[in-house]
Amino acid sequence: MVAPVMPWLTDSTEHLDALLGALADAGASGVTILPLHLRGPVKPLFLGWLARYRPALVPRYEELYGSRAYAPDAYGRWLRDRVAPLLERHGFGDRSGHRAGRTAPEREGAYPVGSMPAATPDVAAPAMAQPTLF
Known part of the structure; x- marks a missing residue:
């Protein structure tokens, strides 16, 4: 999943091309791309950050998002x-972002070293008497 894609910050062709290339190189079998959404208390926090570090973008974000939490459909298209x-x-x-005929590897050895959790032997849970209320 590529999220959030932030308008004017991470939505350039160059940025997205590099990111999708890295995902393909890492063996991703599909990609879902979602624009930034600013629900609830996140919106004023994000706009505060934007005002501090990228003040020129504040009017553009206010125009794009207005009172909405989600980017307009036109931006999504x-x-x-x-x-x-x-x-x-x-x-x-x-356009769904899935590679034709590609699925996630079935074998543990197909994944990069260290990316899978350590295997644990099957251990039976200790036998316990069912507690009773009375």
Whole structure:
């Protein structure tokens, strides 16, 4: 999952292309891309951060999000159109972001070393008497 994609911060073709390339190299079998949403108390916190570190973007975010928590549909369509050729370039195929014929590896050895939890032997739980209320 690629989320959140932040307008004017992480939605450039260059940024998304590099990210999708890294995901493909890491063996991702599919990608879902979601724009930033600013629900509840997150919105004023994020806008405060934006005002401090990227003040020129505050009016653009206020215009884009207004009183909404989610980016408008037009931005979502724009982002999907931007990402479509990048998904294709990196082998994710159709617009859903899934590689044709690719599934997650079944064998533990197919995953990078250290990415799987350590195996634990099957150990039976100790026998306990069922507690009673009375």
